[in-house]
Amino acid sequence: MRDFSLPPLVETPATGSLADSVHDVAERDPELLQLSRRSSDPGSDEWIPVTASEFRDEVMGLAKGLLAEGIRFGERVAVMSRTRYEWTLFSYALWSIGAQLVPVYPTSSADQVRWILSNAQVVAIVVEHEDHAMTVGAACGGLTLLRSMWQLDSGCVEQLTDRGRYVPDAMVHRHRRAVGPQSVATITYTSGTTGRPRGCVITHANLAVECDTLYAGWKGILAEPGEQPCILAFLPLSHIYGLMVQVACLRGGVRLGHQPDLSPEALLPALASFRPTYVFAVPYIFEKIFHKARRAAEEAGRGELFDKAVDTAVRHAEEVERREKGEGPGPGLKLQVAHAVFDRLVYRRLRAVLGGRVRHATSGGSTLDRELGLFFAGAGITIHDGYGLTETTAAVTSQPPGHPRFGTVGRPLPGCAVHIAQDGEIWVRGDVVFAGYHDDPVATESVLRDGWLATGDVGRLDEGYLVITGRKKDIIITSGGKSVSPQILEGRLRRHPLISQCLVVGDDRPFIAALITLDLEASKHWYQLRGKQLAYPQQATIDKEIHAEIQRAVTIANSAVSRAESIRAFRILPNEFSMDDGLMTPSLKLRRGAIVKAYAADIEELYSS
Structure with missing residues (x-):
């Protein structure tokens, strides 16, 4: 098999922008718990609720402040910060006035910052703290367009909001209504595993179709029936994967929290206190959780028990997978009994690490190991492995709900197609594919071919499921x-x-x-x-x-x-x-x-x- 596609679940927006969802949700359900902010008290586990109407008002206030500061329609503003509430606030404020977002990784060097700000012709930048400000200061020589820098830890949100208090709301709405689906939402730079990063031009339509498709097809597994879905964002929002999660939550009425520190010492307590219903992560996170659980079992003298639980989980998930494929009856009685015993002794402890409510998760960024995927599924958390690039606005394939095949990255998202070229390279097509590389027509022409994006990855199709076997350059x-x-x-x-x-x-x-x-x-x-x-x-x-x-x-x-x-x-x-x-x-x-x-x-x- 060399080609596979699925019909679309959603229509490409004909009008409007990403910022519209903030106003639409607030008007439809003003008291909806839209976000949760971490308490500023050191060591506190408290999450402060933010309703849809409160978030809309904060976005409007900041948008007016940006207008007062001289940010104009179509201009580009960079954000250099870890994942935190203000990151989301700034992105929607910028989109509300028709400005374009340019994410900058908070670990970027001065040379990388200089390249991005220069290449994207950025006029202002938001930084998180003094260290970032110094990095920008070291990079800004020769950047004649850069005229403003605001620092989150110095209260820039409050300062800008105060500056814009005399700007009428109608001015923001005029800007917002001038933004269309094909307008540029963000120029997101690739991670740069090889060579200098390129700016991927992502439109409002790209992000809207990506997020609406995922929500329409996967909303049934975001939470248990009767629960409001809630997701803790801890992936970098400067990466398209993290940015997609943010937009999907705000378009779908999913409660969103932020966690800036990815270290296990900070992340695990945040998961325990926030108690998400769904997790978006990368394989590295799931590997760390698994190994930490194994170490804890060995320290308690239960290492042998844990290994037996792992074997039982993997075998149970394999039998369920075979049943879904029509190749077997499913787990036998003996295996079911063993699985139930280990669920009480081991698996529920593992689920507790993620807050206790997660039953499904998504892994992206690289392929999840099949054995690890089987283990988590057997332990009660089905990980939907997906595949995508910055150029595809994050996911272009994912495991379909109820029909995962571990070791693959799933099937094309509805509305997308996958083609395997003669040399094994993976080509993809769909409304999630980006508009091109900023100011680099040669690079754009090298990857966009008659509507197809040549990904640079190598793989094969197995009954519509994509298997990644490597990267051409690797x-x-x-x-x-x-x-x-x-x-x-x-x-x-x-x-x-x-x-x-x-x-x-x-x-x-x-x-x-x-x-x-x-x-x-x-x-x-x-x-x-x-x-x-x-x-x-x-x-x-x-x-x-x-x-x-x-x-x-x-x-x-x-x-x-x-x-x-x-x-x-x-x-x-x-x-x-x-x-x-x-x-x-x-x-x-x-x-x-x-x-x-x-x-x-x-x-x-x-x-x-």
Whole structure:
């Protein structure tokens, strides 16, 4: 199968803009609990409700302030901040006056900020705190169009709102009504795993169709019957995935909360107090939750019980999947009994980590490991893996409700089509596909072909379900001419609780090798189980027992590929890759080129030895 498509569920808007939904919802149901703000009191778990009418009034007040500050229709304003309430407030205020949003990752360097502000011709920028202000200050030399900078932590929302108190509401409405579906909503820059990031021109229609399609097709699983759906946004809103979640919530009347810190120490308590009904995340988050649950079980002396629970969950989910495909009767009585026992002993504890109400979730950014997807489904949380790019306004495929196939990224969204080119490249089409790259017609022409977007990813279709097998630019070709997709090996290695990240290398080399980083908490736990102590993080990189354990993980991973594709050598690195050192994107993907450059000496030693 090379082509698959589904008919649309929603119509492309003929009029209006994203900002209209704020007014429509407030008029239809002014007391609807639309958002929840985290209390400003340190250590507080309180969430302060914000009704639809209250949010509309805040958006209007800020929009008038932006007009008073001289922001005009069609001008571009950047937002450089972590995920927080004010980010959402600014985006809708900007859309209300016909301005264009330019997200900037909060971890961006001065050079990256300079490029984005210059390329997008930004006239003003919102920053979160003093550090961001200093980064912009270091970048603004030669940026003649940049005339304003506002800082969230210095009270800029209140200041702008006060500045606009004499601007009539009618002026905002005139601007808002002049915005059409094909107007530019945002220029969102790609994560830049390779080369300089490009600005993707996303229209109001792109985001509206994406979010309305997902809400129409998946609203039945957002919450249990009778509950208002609520979602905690913790992915970067500067990434199209996070931005899509924000817009979908506000268009669908889903209660939205914000969590700026992605570390487990901050995220898990926020999930517990907010108690979402649905979760949008990336595979990395689900991997961390799984490994943390395993460590907790081992520390309580229940490691063997946890492993049996994992096996039971996977087998139960496999049998359910086979039944859905018409290949079996479903879980047998013995398996059902074991599953019910482990639900009381193990699975409900895992669900409690996410607040206790989540039964369905979405994973995006990269492919979720099949075994992990089966485990979570068996534990009572079905993860709907999806696939998309900045260029497709986030998801272009997703697991259909009630019919997931783990190990795939689902079928095309209704209204979208997938085509597999002769070389295996995935092409997609639909109203979610972007308008092109900003100020880069050559790059635009290289990916848009007669209505199709050439994604650069490689895959295949299995009864309409898309399987990602790699990325064209990531394919490794050894000196012997063997083509190797690193995805399978890297995914299998990350299953091991000690391994945090893995990068497979081998271009123009005689064999495949790997750079591996360790999870610090898992390493401490590993030592504790053996009656030892991890004195310093680098200790684990030279520990012979750790090396032997990682070698076993490598051997298991190699069993999935041919000998020519197998890892022959590996190096354990002293530190994890991170966004701070520029080796990970904000969507937690590895920047392969940057890592290879940063660890060139380690790679040379791998092959010279």
